[in-house]
Amino acid sequence: MTATAHHSAQSLQQLAPNVTAKVRDGDLAKAQLALLLIGAALIGAAWATGGKSFFFSYLVGYMGVLGICLGALFFTMIQHITRAGWSVVVRRTAENIAGALPVMALLFVPVLVGSHDLYHHWMDAQIDPAKPNYDSVLAGKSAWLDTNFFFVRAAIYFAIWIGLASYFRGQSIKQDESGDPAISLRLARVAAPGLLLFALSTTFAAFDWIMSLDPHWFSTIFGITYFSGGVMAFFAFTILLTRWLGSKGYLTGAMTTEHFHDLGKFLFAFMVFWTYTNFSQYMLIWYANLPEETVWYAHRQHGGWAIVGTLLIVGHFLFPFAFLMSRHVKRHPLGLAFGAIFLLVIHCIDMQYLILPNMEHGDHAAPAGEAAHGGFAHEFGAYLHTISWADFGCYVGLLALLGGFVLMNVRRTNLVPVRDPRLAESLKFQNI
């Protein structure tokens, strides 16, 4: 039983001979191609119709989908550092999602191209005290908010993420061949500094790519609010992906109701954690009532954003909290799938709430100042006027691209770590 950890591990073939270890040659190729084409078409259409605000729409979709990949990397490392047994059959899927981070680095190029549109508040700020429009706050931040350093940092973040993702996935695949338990022990050790690097790089990436849209404003918890939503979206994405693979006859027999139940618990937990971090940020700013901090929420009281804030409290917390609370829902295939799809949609609206109120130009910017005290219909109308179909177009397009590239990874490797020393424990896992 657990003694296998001391010897060469038993393989999937020995433990569960009826489980398919690998996607058959050529299978799922059509789905992969379709996802890549849909993704490219949606992003192309968003670019063609989005006008000047395309880059904001793209950033909404990009940060939403990047959170999923970062969540996958985080999940992989957390499973190693805790030496988790239950999750072995889920871990390869997470490794494959994190394995799409090199593609996410390429997909970051439009953000770099549009960086002067997105971050013009600080990229074009006047930090020379002799000039009349001198901005003393941004002058003080100019060591960090420097255009060249911004590009260098992006390279550093991706180097960390891609390095960690390739290392953990590569070692895991190596173990498929050798069955060497020493690899599991080594990955548990590497996960500790890996998580430290991950936490710092993710929090600074959220500062750079979202928080600096409003460069006078600051919130030290901001990186964690972004991270919590991303990890939640990762669990939603993983639940849907593995369910779909299950419908194609893969992972069935390896991933059972018990594993989906646990993924559902994690989905619930990070949904609540998102609420916890966002409320922490809101309450401290509300209590202190300092203009330099409240300005961020003041922007979100106009143009219909107040109603979106309320929508997020209901849709990102109250409704899913009540809906996903019951174990019967988490153990029900359709119940859990509905919760996952719902939260993936809400995740996009969360990104809109973080990014779009800072947009001041473009052809669908809301008239300033109105709708602060309007009725629900009026405010919601203002929100619909502010957003663009391209926000959802970019988000769904990038989700499809991610799905396509993840499928490419899935088709290349075994579906589960077939010789992981804790595979037997994972296959037999049961919730009490």
Add this chain to the structure above:
Amino acid sequence: MTNTQKWGIVAEFDSARAIYQAAEKTTAHGYTRVDAHTPFPVHGLDKALKQGPSPLGWLVLCGGITGICLAQLMMWWMNGVDYVMWVSGKTPYAWETTIPITFELMVLLAGITAVFGMFGLNKLPRLHHPIFSHKTFWRVTDDRFFLSIEATDPKFDSVQTVRFLESLGGKNVAVVED
């Protein structure tokens, strides 16, 4: 020692596998007031015993909702009605300030309900139980597994039930008196 009543019949098994299979066969045979006593949790044993879901979750939910309501009532009354004080321009009964207390009281009452609800449903605390008089039952905390069928079971019969448990491989099958 006079006027003793039968409490039930207890059988001893050697392994988790043995008691799991015995539990399945016992409930399949129509016994309903069956329980298992093991040194460690055995996965799936509750299903083999055909035990329904515990009502504890619903009790905890009620405890949590009570906590939310009590916290809101308390703060509404104290801050909004009885002793209204304006501090740094904040509305006396503002929802933002009430969230931490509401959350804490919800967790507190839900947690207390979980612990004491579990005690109540298990009829604890209880200093003695008839099953303790079974002569090898002390090994339940070490290396033996016990199955009990209570005398209140409609199918209970002090001769047939003993035979039945022996046929399942039970050892030291004995009638335990109350």
